[in-house]
Amino acid sequence: MTRLRSLLLVLVTLAAATVTFWFLLHQISGVWLDVALRPEVRVALERSMDDQRKLRDLDPARRAAYRKRFDETQRLLNRIEVIRMSREALLRRFELALLLVFALAAAGTAVVLWLRYRRARDRERQEYLQRMTSLQETARRHAHEIKGPLTAARLELERYADLVRAGATDDERARAEESVSEELERLARYTREFSSFAGVGKPAMRRESLGQMIEEFCATFTNAWPGVELRDGGVDAIVCADRDMVRQVLVNLCSNSAGAGAKTIAFAIVKSGARVAVDVRDDGGGVPEPLRARIFDPYVTSRRIGEGMGLGLAISRKVMLDHGGDLQLAATSSAGTTMRVLFGDDQC
Amino acid sequence: MVTLRAVLRIAVFVAFAAAAVAHGQQPSPVFVVQPGGVVAAVMPPSILASSGIQKRLGSGLTTTFLLTARNRFTGTATGARVEIRYDLWDEVWLVRRIEFDRKSDQQRIVSRDALEKWWRTPIRIVSTNAARLPLQLDLDVLPFSAAEREDARQWMSKSGGVGTASGGRGIVDALIGTTIAAKPILSYRWNLELSLK
Numbered sequence: 001m002t003r004l005r006s007l008l009l010v011l012v013t014l015a016a017a018t019v020t021f022w023f024l025l026h027q028i029s030g031v032w033l034d035v036a037l038r039p040e041v042r043v044a045l046e047r048s049m050d051d052q053r054k055l056r057d058l059d060p061a062r063r064a065a066y067r068k069r070f071d072e073t074q075r076l077l078n079r080i081e082v083i084r085m086s087r088e089a090l091l092r093r094f095e096l097a098l099l100l101v102f103a104l105a106a107a108g109t110a111v112v113l114w115l116r117y118r119r120a121r122d123r124e125r126q127e128y129l130q131r132m133t134s135l136q137e138t139a140r141r142h143a144h145e146i147k148g149p150l151t152a153a154r155l156e157l158e159r160y161a162d163l164v165r166a167g168a169t170d171d172e173r174a175r176a177e178e179s180v181s182e183e184l185e186r187l188a189r190y191t192r193e194f195s196s197f198a199g200v201g202k203p204a205m206r207r208e209s210l211g212q213m214i215e216e217f218c219a220t221f222t223n224a225w226p227g228v229e230l231r232d233g234g235v236d237a238i239v240c241a242d243r244d245m246v247r248q249v250l251v252n253l254c255s256n257s258a259g260a261g262a263k264t265i266a267f268a269i270v271k272s273g274a275r276v277a278v279d280v281r282d283d284g285g286g287v288p289e290p291l292r293a294r295i296f297d298p299y300v301t302s303r304r305i306g307e308g309m310g311l312g313l314a315i316s317r318k319v320m321l322d323h324g325g326d327l328q329l330a331a332t333s334s335a336g337t338t339m340r341v342l343f344g345d346d347q348c
Numbered sequence: 349m350v351t352l353r354a355v356l357r358i359a360v361f362v363a364f365a366a367a368a369v370a371h372g373q374q375p376s377p378v379f380v381v382q383p384g385g386v387v388a389a390v391m392p393p394s395i396l397a398s399s400g401i402q403k404r405l406g407s408g409l410t411t412t413f414l415l416t417a418r419n420r421f422t423g424t425a426t427g428a429r430v431e432i433r434y435d436l437w438d439e440v441w442l443v444r445r446i447e448f449d450r451k452s453d454q455q456r457i458v459s460r461d462a463l464e465k466w467w468r469t470p471i472r473i474v475s476t477n478a479a480r481l482p483l484q485l486d487l488d489v490l491p492f493s494a495a496e497r498e499d500a501r502q503w504m505s506k507s508g509g510v511g512t513a514s515g516g517r518g519i520v521d522a523l524i525g526t527t528i529a530a531k532p533i534l535s536y537r538w539n540l541e542l543s544l545k
Binding site for chain 2: 049052053056067070071074075077078079081082083085086089090093094097
């Protein structure tokens, strides 16, 4: 694509240079080629001057008129002669002008291409470093998520073995077993998170009342995030959506808001033409500036290691894109964040 | 004799320093010292008679003889000019001479002989108080005058559609204006050491 663009740029530049050359050629060469360089013009003018002289002798009464024509013709002849004598210099200058225009066009093209190449190379390098940093972060999170339960489970197993060797009671052994099970369950949850990311299915679209969905969501999840108040906007709109999937999106958004220290999460239905959206506005700490551009990328999170893998927004956006809509970061600052859940305008 | 010399102050010094003349075979002017330390030059008739000049003289354009006198010690320069145009209507020579002090003389000459005689009239090129004058004299023969060049330039820039295209007119005008120039068809240089006493 970049090569195609570069080629196009070169072609456009050369075309511009050619048009300029043609313009100059038309402006200059047409003049002397059509007038100055034609010997028959000169001969005709000289004959005309001879004729005026003869007429002067034949018709002395109109001498002044013949003289006037003679002078006009001679002036024309003089001009042509002056241009003829400068012809070589004019041609050389013209060729030099063409050469300079070509050289400038070529140099300009080269500079533009070089700048584009350098910019592309810098961008590629920056993107690579960003990818590497992201992968390192992901690796650290994976290691932590796996290492934590594994270490705990190994220690619990050692304790269990000690209990068995020491002839511990059934209750003590059962508690140790339970503890191992808990750690293994943590590992299972961890893998389930990946499974959900890998297995985001296609939405089963149905006509739904968005207002009703949000009202039910607020009622159901009113105590899900302690200290966070959910506020229903009270306006309704009909959308095509998979109710369960949209609810999962809202859960993810609310979890993020709660994690960012929000005390209030307000839902507002927004209509723009045929499109419907839900603005989810919180009063949390906002999205850190360095993360804003990559907030929907997998494994990007502001949470500490061990508190999540940063897949929630990636999954949520995928869900909304499958709906024909989108998930956007509408606004964010230290006073709060607004996420826009945009629905498609398809009819069910 | 001395008084007579002082009154006439016409002494002809043809100073040919052996190494001073760069072109040994080329015709050389004759110099005349006039009252007031004015140096005048008589141009060699062979220049006017040369085939290149003869061809130009009949063209109807103004053949211009540009004289530049440079003091080789001080670097100061003065100039004089001779213009000859053959009027094809009246078949006369229109001649003009402008000397170093801007003194101008204009004549109509009816015959070739009269033109050659007029050509041999000394033209004043420089004035000096020094006893010796190391002089570099340049003569450039131009095929047309500055006025004829300007007329041709304006005519050309208005011809052939140039005048109707406003976009590149400035560029084209500049190109033509700086290119149409009267290049010398003949050039001479003399290096002399004139003794004025």
